[in-house]
Amino acid sequence: MSAMVDITFKLNGINRKTRVSATMSALDMVRDVLGLTGTKYGCGEGECGACTISVDGITLNSCLMFAADCDGRDVMTIEGLAADRKGEALRDSFVEHGAVQCGFCTPGFVMQAHHVLEKNPDASEAEIQRGIEGNLCRCTGYRKIVDAIAGVAAAAK
Amino acid sequence: MSTIQHYAAPRSLEEAADLLRQGNVTVLAGGTDLMPQSKAGKLKFQPVLMNIRNVEGLRGLTETGGVLRIGATTTITDLYDSDLVKSRLAALWQACDHFASDQIRNAGTIGGNICNASPAGDTLVPLLVLNARVVLAAKPNGALTQRVVPLREFFVGPGKVRREPSELVAAVEIDMPPPGFVSAFFKFGTRPALDISTISIGFGAVYEGGKLRDVRVAFGAVAPTPIRAPHVEAALEGKPLNEETIVAACDAAGQDARPISDVRASDWYRREMVRNMLERMLNNVRNG
Numbered sequence: 001m002s003a004m005v006d007i008t009f010k011l012n013g014i015n016r017k018t019r020v021s022a023t024m025s026a027l028d029m030v031r032d033v034l035g036l037t038g039t040k041y042g043c044g045e046g047e048c049g050a051c052t053i054s055v056d057g058i059t060l061n062s063c064l065m066f067a068a069d070c071d072g073r074d075v076m077t078i079e080g081l082a083a084d085r086k087g088e089a090l091r092d093s094f095v096e097h098g099a100v101q102c103g104f105c106t107p108g109f110v111m112q113a114h115h116v117l118e119k120n121p122d123a124s125e126a127e128i129q130r131g132i133e134g135n136l137c138r139c140t141g142y143r144k145i146v147d148a149i150a151g152v153a154a155a156a157k
Numbered sequence: 158m159s160t161i162q163h164y165a166a167p168r169s170l171e172e173a174a175d176l177l178r179q180g181n182v183t184v185l186a187g188g189t190d191l192m193p194q195s196k197a198g199k200l201k202f203q204p205v206l207m208n209i210r211n212v213e214g215l216r217g218l219t220e221t222g223g224v225l226r227i228g229a230t231t232t233i234t235d236l237y238d239s240d241l242v243k244s245r246l247a248a249l250w251q252a253c254d255h256f257a258s259d260q261i262r263n264a265g266t267i268g269g270n271i272c273n274a275s276p277a278g279d280t281l282v283p284l285l286v287l288n289a290r291v292v293l294a295a296k297p298n299g300a301l302t303q304r305v306v307p308l309r310e311f312f313v314g315p316g317k318v319r320r321e322p323s324e325l326v327a328a329v330e331i332d333m334p335p336p337g338f339v340s341a342f343f344k345f346g347t348r349p350a351l352d353i354s355t356i357s358i359g360f361g362a363v364y365e366g367g368k369l370r371d372v373r374v375a376f377g378a379v380a381p382t383p384i385r386a387p388h389v390e391a392a393l394e395g396k397p398l399n400e401e402t403i404v405a406a407c408d409a410a411g412q413d414a415r416p417i418s419d420v421r422a423s424d425w426y427r428r429e430m431v432r433n434m435l436e437r438m439l440n441n442v443r444n445g
Contacts, residue, residue, distance in 0.1 A: 003164050023161060023195065058263045065188050133259065
């Protein structure tokens with residue numbers, strides 16, 4: 001049994017305290033300790049982006065992050081983004097464009113799309129494609145996902 | 158799987174060096190290599206896991222007197238977003254552009270990329286071209302000391318570097334290249350994102366009046382470590398960049414590259430790729 005670490009951090013705007021194993025990933029903490037299952041376990045090695053979360057305003061693969069490293073930081077998961085106006089706009093656009101099929105990759109895509117647009121609200125289609133390189137979808141062929149994100153970018157203009 | 162007895166997140170270099178001196182420490186920075194390697198059983202944790210993210214002064218770029226210091230916990234995104242890197246260190250910027258995915262660039266650090274010492278490590282090839290030096294901090298006798306090792310001498314083999322267990326990679330230093338310096342990075346993989354290089358090439362030189370000088374060429378994924386290519390460099394140094402020189406340089410590449418066959422490519426394929434892509438890169442330099 002590895003050492004346990006007490007951590008305090010902000011989760012979706014609310015201060016949280018929890019205790020995690022030193023070897024635990026942020027993904028396991030979010031899903032299994034905190035019970036937020038919107039963040040998905042896809043590949044477990046940073047290839048698919050299904051586990052994308054935002055930490056201090058930037059996205060990363062929660063499967064590659066140590067849970068203990070969340071200490072003192074500002075963490076947002078898809079549940080937090082879903083409650084945000086910008087998250088709603090992305091969700092509506094994904095629905096409108098038919099960018100969801102099985103839906104497993106969707107939380108990761110929405111998190112990453114949000115980050116791409118926060119960094120560059122005028123993102124071009126090419127920039128959107130570059131931005132979501134780290135997210136895999138095995139259903140849609142990406143066209144509709146790119147359209148959905150571009151739709152939000154266009155609406156913001 | 159090994160057991161971590163203690164997790165530490167020091168705030169100062171002094172504190173981090175104290176922990177390292179006591180021994181048995183695994184250093185955690187971005188985690189993007191450490192997490193999958195530990196899960197796959199390729200890496201055994203030491204009893205102490207030390208997260209260096211909060212160590213003050215380790216993140217960011219500072220240029221003083223023509224020397225650029227890149228702190229060890231500077232992320233690949235930090236480098237990619239740096240105007241200085243983009244405008245003056247093209248090869249390094251291009252490597253960051255081809256590095257994994259946005260999510261990994263946001264977490265992965267330059268110090269981690271160096272210490273992971275993959276023969277295919279994306280930033281390592283341009284750093285070799287830039288004659289980078291590794292700054293190692295330690296506290297052997299109660300006072301912080303610093304040791305500087307040329308990156309070229311730092312790599313021993315896949316995943317193996319000349320870092321003592323009591324030392325922390327604190328930064329990378331680069332002498333800013335002279336005026337007229339051009340550089341480029343090329344990486345070949347089967348897809349643009351999230352791919353481990355089949356081969357990579359870094360090139361840098363002062364190109365003036367049609368001639369090359371101060372030529373630096375490095376290869377990735379064709380030897381147990383990222384390497385400089387001295388035969389190619391000799392074939393280019395002081396020469397006019399014409400057809401004849403380019404052919405000679407590409408011929409010389411065969412003496413520098415020592416690839417193996419693995420899941421990504423055969424040794425023959427890698428040799429052909431190095432030769433052909435080096436030719437393309439040199440022609441790009443020639444054609445401006």
